[in-house]
Amino acid sequence: MGAAITNPNPPAPVLWSSADCRLALLRPVREHDAPLIEAFVNGLSPQSRMRRFHTGVKTLPPSWLQWMLHPDPLRDVALLAIAVDGRQPVCVGEARFALGDGPPGEREFALVVADDWQGVGLGSELLRQLGHRAALQGVERLVGDVMRDNLPMIELARRHGYAVRTHRGDPRLLQVARSLGDAPRHGATRAVAHRPGAASAALPAH
Ligand SMILES: CC(C)(COP(=O)(O)OP(=O)(O)OC[C@H]1O[C@@H](n2cnc3c(N)ncnc32)[C@H](O)[C@@H]1OP(=O)(O)O)[C@@H](O)C(=O)NCCC(=O)NCCS
Numbered sequence: 001m002g003a004a005i006t007n008p009n010p011p012a013p014v015l016w017s018s019a020d021c022r023l024a025l026l027r028p029v030r031e032h033d034a035p036l037i038e039a040f041v042n043g044l045s046p047q048s049r050m051r052r053f054h055t056g057v058k059t060l061p062p063s064w065l066q067w068m069l070h071p072d073p074l075r076d077v078a079l080l081a082i083a084v085d086g087r088q089p090v091c092v093g094e095a096r097f098a099l100g101d102g103p104p105g106e107r108e109f110a111l112v113v114a115d116d117w118q119g120v121g122l123g124s125e126l127l128r129q130l131g132h133r134a135a136l137q138g139v140e141r142l143v144g145d146v147m148r149d150n151l152p153m154i155e156l157a158r159r160h161g162y163a164v165r166t167h168r169g170d171p172r173l174l175q176v177a178r179s180l181g182d183a184p185r186h187g188a189t190r191a192v193a194h195r196p197g198a199a200s201a202a203l204p205a206h
Contacts, residue, residue, distance in 0.1 A: 014129065018120040022083065024092055026129055029069060029078040033091070036080065037068055040091035045115045051150050052094075052112035054173070054202050067204035068094070075099045076107070077133045081122055092117045095126035097134055097142060098201045105140030110201040118152070127160050135180045143177040145170070145202060 013027035029037075041049065041060040050056055053064075060068075071078040081093030095111035102108070109130050113123045134142055145167060146153045154164055157176040167173035 014125075016081070016122065016125050018122065020120060022117070022120060022122075024081040024083045024117075024122060026079055026081050026093075026126065029071065029080050029094075029096075031069060033080060034065055034069060036082070036089065036091040037094070038065060040094065040114065043114070044112065048112060048115055048118075051147055051153065052110060052202065054145065054147065064204055068096075071096060071098065075137075077130065077137070079126065079129060079133075081113070081117075081126065083117075093122050093126055095130050096201050097130055097139070100143075100201070102143065103140075105138075107134055107139050107142055108201040109134075109142050109144045123152075123156055124159070127156060131160065131178070131180065139180055141177060141179050143175060145173045146176055147172055148174055 013025050016024050016026055038060055041052075042058075044052070046056065046058075049058075068078065076096065076098040078096040079094070080091050081095075082089050083092045084090070092114040093112065095109070097107035097109040100106070100108040109127075111123060111126045111130070113126070131142060142162075144153075144157065144162075146157065146164075154174065154176070157178075158164060160178065162176040162178040164174055164176050167175045
């Protein structure tokens with residue numbers, strides 16, 4: 001749907017444009033991004049917030065904000081999609097992967113797009129960027145926990161070659177997984193072991 005203008009030396013920022021001419025800069029999260037992230041998460045609809053964090057918080061707790069601002073630079077990747085509203089930068093998307101309780105070569109991912117930016121291809125580009133950056137880091141597999149009723153995310157994951165299977169730890173969830181290096185295979189299925197209690201990219205580990 002959108003087109004990415006990519007830098008040949010990732011993880012450089014990427015300028016993304018949608019078919020309806022929206023522009024966003026996809027770049028790594030920075031220390032001073034707290035106001036952007038807070039406004040973004042607090043402005044999400046209850047459904048989007050629930051689907052991203054799997055819990056019904058109304059505002060972003062300070063400890064979650066700190067976790068979102070400080071990905072492990074050697075293992076994890078956290079991206080923001082930044083657009084301009086008037087003269088102000090606004091965050092319109094967030095995507096990350098992080099080491100959880102799985103094997104060292106596995107990362108757990110999560111992403112969210114601002115409600116009024118959904119359906120124009122930004123989620124697809126963020127997921128593509130996560131896969132690209134994970135492959136460059138030598139990550140072997142990306143997995144994500146998705147709420148069962150979250151058809152947009154399930155469909156998006158399938159289109160990007162993720163297999164979808166039952167989540168063994170939480171009946172509200174499905175798990176999507178993709179081995180990197182595999183070409184995307186629509187509708188492919190792959191078994192992925194779930195480790196109950198694994199840290200998740202959806203929320204900070206406790
Ligand atoms: C899931 C989410 C990230 C998708 O982002 P998006 O920017 O809306 O997705 P895109 O516009 O790139 O859509 C890509 C594909 O997703 C699927 N999709 C998107 N919206 C959909 C919808 N409402 N119903 C069904 N499928 C949908 C389609 O396959 C679409 O393909 P298309 O390009 O042929 O239309 C976004 O809906 C979101 O932020 N949801 C709330 C948070 C969330 O669910 N996070 C996932 C936690 S892991």
